[in-house]
Amino acid sequence: MTLAEVVIIGAGTVGSVLARGLRKAGLAVKLRPLRRGLPKQRVEADLVVLAVRDDEIAQVADRLASAGLLGHRRRTVGVVHCAGALGPEVLATLRAPRVAVAQMHPLLSFADRQAPPQLRGGYVHVTGDRAACRLATQACRALEMKSVTIEGFDLVLYHAAAALLANGAVALVGSAQAALETAGADPDLAGAMLAPLLRSVAENVARLGLPAALTGPVRRGDLGAVRAHLARLSAKTPGQVALYQVLTTAQVPLARALAAASSESPNEGAAEKYDAIAQLLSDPR
Numbered sequence: 001m002t003l004a005e006v007v008i009i010g011a012g013t014v015g016s017v018l019a020r021g022l023r024k025a026g027l028a029v030k031l032r033p034l035r036r037g038l039p040k041q042r043v044e045a046d047l048v049v050l051a052v053r054d055d056e057i058a059q060v061a062d063r064l065a066s067a068g069l070l071g072h073r074r075r076t077v078g079v080v081h082c083a084g085a086l087g088p089e090v091l092a093t094l095r096a097p098r099v100a101v102a103q104m105h106p107l108l109s110f111a112d113r114q115a116p117p118q119l120r121g122g123y124v125h126v127t128g129d130r131a132a133c134r135l136a137t138q139a140c141r142a143l144e145m146k147s148v149t150i151e152g153f154d155l156v157l158y159h160a161a162a163a164l165l166a167n168g169a170v171a172l173v174g175s176a177q178a179a180l181e182t183a184g185a186d187p188d189l190a191g192a193m194l195a196p197l198l199r200s201v202a203e204n205v206a207r208l209g210l211p212a213a214l215t216g217p218v219r220r221g222d223l224g225a226v227r228a229h230l231a232r233l234s235a236k237t238p239g240q241v242a243l244y245q246v247l248t249t250a251q252v253p254l255a256r257a258l259a260a261a262s263s264e265s266p267n268e269g270a271a272e273k274y275d276a277i278a279q280l281l282s283d284p285r
């Protein structure tokens with residue numbers, strides 16, 4: 001079962017970026033915008049990717065199934081969708097003797113087709129019928145992405161984790177940018193200053209993992225700095241105090257884990273410092 005021909009239905013951000021990547025890898029790819037309607041003729045492909053909005057997936061699958069556009073070839077065709085929180089069952093109406101279905105969810109952030117993320121090295125969660133998973137895995141390999149299948153995976157929780165990081169990080173940048181502007185930075189400069197900082201954090205996480213990627217006053221047990229931050233945020237940008245409290249509190253267990261793992265002597269008294277920081281954050285008055 002060799003992957004050669006791919007049809008992507010849905011020419012949004014993900015569909016367009018996957019199409020470009022698969023073409024670059026030498027595959028024959030047809031990209032079809034959903035708004036142009038479903039193909040009128042039988043679909044000649046080894047793999048059909050439904051890169052449409054999550055709430056359209058089931059309906060598109062039903063329409064493909066009832067139109068009888070798949071399953072006519074000697075080889076099994078795989079049909080996959082790209083949604084994170086949905087398993088293969090959303091495509092169940094398509095299942096037939098030579099039609100297999102799966103989820104193929106790229107765990108990357110696609111914001112703009114003209115500024116695609118680096119696909120190489122990214123993970124893709126693949127789960128579903130064996131034949132469809134095999135074809136999806138070949139597509140991932142062509143994109144130089146890593147396919148993973150986690151048995152019994154809670155896909156809604158998986159997607160919540162992805163959204164917490166990918167979308168939460170953007171909201172966090174917005175919050176930090178607003179604070180920089182209040183501090184006196186020009187908006188364009190504030191945005192430009194934050195991107196390299198965020199990139200350095202991602203690189204620390206990639207190279208060192210947790211808890212070693214943590215830096216800053218909580219890691220250092222610097223109660224005075226945290227107190228000063230809280231006071232200034234309360235005075236100048238009070239809407240950001242709650243976010244600062246939540247995210248700084250979440251650093252305390254990481255700092256404790258780092259201190260516990262360290263063999264250096266300055267960690268004497270670390271537990272008390274972290275207790276004091278946690279106490280201040282829970283009741284900053």
Ligand SMILES: NC(=O)c1ccc[n+]([C@@H]2O[C@H](COP(=O)([O-])OP(=O)(O)OC[C@H]3O[C@@H](n4cnc5c(N)ncnc54)[C@H](OP(=O)(O)O)[C@@H]3O)[C@@H](O)[C@H]2O)c1
Nearest residue numbers: 010011012013014033034035051052053054082083109110
């Ligand atoms: N974006 C991400 O970071 C990301 C990451 C992983 C997985 N996914 C998943 O990938 C799938 C596709 O997501 P996407 O980010 O590519 O979504 P998208 O850019 O919004 O495109 C998805 C669909 O929305 C349609 N669409 C776009 N603008 C429209 C408009 N103004 N009016 C009507 N329809 C419009 C497109 O139609 P046409 O086909 O007609 O152009 C396309 O079929 C989803 O299942 C999503 O959960 C997304």
